[in-house]
Amino acid sequence: MEIFSLTGKRALVTGSSRGLGLEMARALASAGAHVVLNGRYEDTLRAGVAEIEAAGGSASISVFDVSDEAAALGAMDQMAADFGGIDILINNAGIVHRAELKEFTTEDYARVVHTNLTSCFYMARHAAGYMTGQKFGRIINIASVLSVLGRPTVPAYISAKAGLAGLTRGLAVELGPDGVTCNAIAPGYFATELNAALVEDPEFNQFVCDRTPLGRWGDPAELGGAAVFLASPAGAYVNGHLLVIDGGMTVKL
Numbered sequence: 001m002e003i004f005s006l007t008g009k010r011a012l013v014t015g016s017s018r019g020l021g022l023e024m025a026r027a028l029a030s031a032g033a034h035v036v037l038n039g040r041y042e043d044t045l046r047a048g049v050a051e052i053e054a055a056g057g058s059a060s061i062s063v064f065d066v067s068d069e070a071a072a073l074g075a076m077d078q079m080a081a082d083f084g085g086i087d088i089l090i091n092n093a094g095i096v097h098r099a100e101l102k103e104f105t106t107e108d109y110a111r112v113v114h115t116n117l118t119s120c121f122y123m124a125r126h127a128a129g130y131m132t133g134q135k136f137g138r139i140i141n142i143a144s145v146l147s148v149l150g151r152p153t154v155p156a157y158i159s160a161k162a163g164l165a166g167l168t169r170g171l172a173v174e175l176g177p178d179g180v181t182c183n184a185i186a187p188g189y190f191a192t193e194l195n196a197a198l199v200e201d202p203e204f205n206q207f208v209c210d211r212t213p214l215g216r217w218g219d220p221a222e223l224g225g226a227a228v229f230l231a232s233p234a235g236a237y238v239n240g241h242l243l244v245i246d247g248g249m250t251v252k253l
């Protein structure tokens with residue numbers, strides 16, 4: 001057993017057409033897993049598969065919107081039928097809506113919480129059906145430093161990410177007896193499309209660099225190793241953990 005090997009494992013990474021999801025998918029594939037890429041648009045997913053295959057990895061696509069429960073669960077059943085099971089689920093797809101509180105509508109709040117939290121609940125519940133049957137599974141939820149910190153203008157995102165940290169603990173406790181671990185990764189500020197408006201804002205850019213002991217934004221590729229660790233034999237006894245990857249931002253006073 002190689003300690004970081006994922007050979008023979010079948011992984012689904014939601015929201016992996018770009019950004020952190022694509023980097024984690026790349027990392028899982030380079031460790032030997034077959035990775036199913038997910039997003040809402042076939043073209044971008046096919047480009048991701050081509051990149052992974054060009055690097056010697058194995059990948060396929062599953063086009064669905066995580067906020068559509070029937071479509072998401074159906075796609076997982078299809079994956080299990082195609083590959084004989086599901087070993088690793090990374091709940092990564094996520095959106096952000098920014099507005100001052102007085103302009104933040106209840107509809108926008110519900111939309112963000114549904115996509116960023118509720119979908120993780122039903123995806124994990126469904127994956128657990130396969131994982132507990134095979135007495136092995138790894139569920140990794142992509143939380144945020146906003147699971148434990150606060151900022152103005154993103155109340156729905158904060159609610160969802162704090163909830164996701166709680167959901168992670170609940171699943172870890174309930175599924176552990178069946179050989180399934182559930183952990184969360186809490187990224188700090190990574191330069192992806194989700195944060196494009198912030199990266200382009202010189203004031204915010206300066207804030208991130210000043211606030212982060214490493215003095216810079218995270219590179220999305222710097223998240224891949226953590227995903228491999230939590231999914232691999234190296235992480236077998238890690239359960240219910242929130243792994244913060246933020247260049248030291250949250251430990252700085």
Ligand SMILES: NC(=O)c1ccc[n+]([C@@H]2O[C@H](COP(=O)([O-])OP(=O)(O)OC[C@H]3O[C@@H](n4cnc5c(N)ncnc54)[C@H](OP(=O)(O)O)[C@@H]3O)[C@@H](O)[C@H]2O)c1
Nearest residue numbers: 015017018019020039040065066094144189190192193194
């Ligand atoms: N970047 C950061 O600094 C940071 C920090 C903390 C946490 N996070 C979390 O990390 C995750 C990924 O963020 P990112 O920065 O990589 O974002 P991103 O660059 O905007 O990518 C988001 C991904 O999610 C997919 N997606 C969005 N809505 C979807 C839906 N309803 N169904 C299926 N796929 C959907 C997008 O694919 P399509 O548009 O092609 O469908 C895309 O692949 C999110 O959960 C985010 O909250 C990010």
